[in-house]
Amino acid sequence: MPYKPGRHFLQIPGPSNVPDRVLRAMDRPVIDHRSAEFAQLGLECLNGIKSVFQTSNPVVVFPSSGTGAWEAAMTNTLNPGDRILAFEIGQFATLWAKMAGNLGFRVDVIPGDWRHGIRMEELAQALARDSGHEIKAVFAVHNETSTGVTTDIPGVRRTLDEAKHPALLMVDTISSLASIDYRHDEWRVDVAIGGSQKGLMLPPGLAFNALSKRALDANRQSKFPKGYFDWGAMLDNNTRGYFPYTPATNLLYGLRESLLIFQEEGLQAIFARHKKLAQATRCAAQHWGLEMVAADPSEYSNTVTALFVPDGFREQDLRALILEKFNMSLGAGLGKVAGRAFRIGHIGDLNELMLGGTLCGVEMGLELAGIPYRAGGVNAALRYLTTQAKAS
Numbered sequence: 001m002p003y004k005p006g007r008h009f010l011q012i013p014g015p016s017n018v019p020d021r022v023l024r025a026m027d028r029p030v031i032d033h034r035s036a037e038f039a040q041l042g043l044e045c046l047n048g049i050k051s052v053f054q055t056s057n058p059v060v061v062f063p064s065s066g067t068g069a070w071e072a073a074m075t076n077t078l079n080p081g082d083r084i085l086a087f088e089i090g091q092f093a094t095l096w097a098k099m100a101g102n103l104g105f106r107v108d109v110i111p112g113d114w115r116h117g118i119r120m121e122e123l124a125q126a127l128a129r130d131s132g133h134e135i136k137a138v139f140a141v142h143n144e145t146s147t148g149v150t151t152d153i154p155g156v157r158r159t160l161d162e163a164k165h166p167a168l169l170m171v172d173t174i175s176s177l178a179s180i181d182y183r184h185d186e187w188r189v190d191v192a193i194g195g196s197q198k199g200l201m202l203p204p205g206l207a208f209n210a211l212s213k214r215a216l217d218a219n220r221q222s223k224f225p226k227g228y229f230d231w232g233a234m235l236d237n238n239t240r241g242y243f244p245y246t247p248a249t250n251l252l253y254g255l256r257e258s259l260l261i262f263q264e265e266g267l268q269a270i271f272a273r274h275k276k277l278a279q280a281t282r283c284a285a286q287h288w289g290l291e292m293v294a295a296d297p298s299e300y301s302n303t304v305t306a307l308f309v310p311d312g313f314r315e316q317d318l319r320a321l322i323l324e325k326f327n328m329s330l331g332a333g334l335g336k337v338a339g340r341a342f343r344i345g346h347i348g349d350l351n352e353l354m355l356g357g358t359l360c361g362v363e364m365g366l367e368l369a370g371i372p373y374r375a376g377g378v379n380a381a382l383r384y385l386t387t388q389a390k391a392s
């Protein structure tokens with residue numbers, strides 16, 4: 001492969017760009033994970049991550065990809081054969097429900113069009129039908145990464161409360177954590193699922209479960225077989241800063257650095273930055289005349305924008321061209337929108353000029369691919385960003 005000068009643009013919606021500071025923090029000799037020095041690192045990470053979930057309850061950290069935290073959420077709180085309510089809002093919601101089925105849970109999946117989040121009236125109807133409270137958990141993907149749709153989690157909470165339904169609320173925050181406001185305690189979520197490789201600005205390899213008191217109670221009652229993902233041994237070891245098996249030591253060095261960065265920038269500023277960059281992306285998309293997969297503006301994602309290519313074109317051809325000519329990776333169309341929609345990731349360690357470069361790559365790619373579009377989307381985005389900079 002010939003040398004490609006300059007930086008590769010990694011504009012998929014995770015894994016996201018890892019700041020140099022975080023890379024340097026991980027570039028250290030591995031230490032003994034049973035040492036006092038490790039316990040200090042462990043405690044800093046386990047306490048620090050709570051602020052990102054906006055919780056005072058324990059957060060469990062697994063050496064795993066995010067998918068492991070889906071499994072852990074279920075196997076630690078439920079019982080064999082329990083019923084679960086899930087919504088087919090996109091690829092990740094579908095995979096999570098499928099995993100639940102594979103584990104032997106009875107999953108009621110409310111079908112969806114992959115362009116909307118959870119519809120509260122459908123949730124309310126499903127809960128009303130369950131007068132015997134057989135449903136033990138409701139799954140909600142906060143930000144559906146395959147479609148760029150954000151579900152209203154406080155709305156889900158409210159709907160459960162109005163129905164007086166005791167099901168546990170489980171929320172996937174994999175592509176919202178540390179980038180779209182997520183309030184674990186205030187929204188009374190029981191188990192949150194997180195991953196390291198998106199808003200946390202780390203490489204893949206850590207998965208998280210933020211817990212609630214109810215989740216811990218459910219854990220005590222749960223008879224589901226537990227192995228690698230057992231919260232019990234984790235929580236016990238974590239009180240002293242340790243893990244029941246070998247942790248991903250150097251990723252934890254990275255996490256400690258990310259947490260420091262979050263303190264410096266501030267969570268609210270991080271959310272505002274993601275909102276601004278997402279809005280700029282949408283300015284460009286609208287100008288280009290490309291249709292967003294997300295159909296409802298109130299559900300537009302601040303971390304990923306999925307755009308349909310017109311009929312007769314294939315998103316994979318556009319992405320391949322952009323990778324070849326401009327050394328930029330964009331997100332593939334997944335599941336039901338494979339071949340029809342590509343995704344621009346704007347999550348994690350990103351600023352105006354990086355986004356500007358990203359949008360330039362997309363606009364040049366549209367031209368090269370012969371896709372009909374209106375030139376000037378980049379300018380529309382830059383105008384928006386300039387106005388924002390003037391106002392700040």
Ligand SMILES: Cc1ncc(COP(=O)(O)O)c(C=O)c1O
Binds near residue numbers: 014144195
């Ligand atoms: C919303 C969401 N949930 C779950 C996953 C699966 O996470 P992982 O690939 O880390 O196992 C992803 C991955 O992109 C995701 O975006």
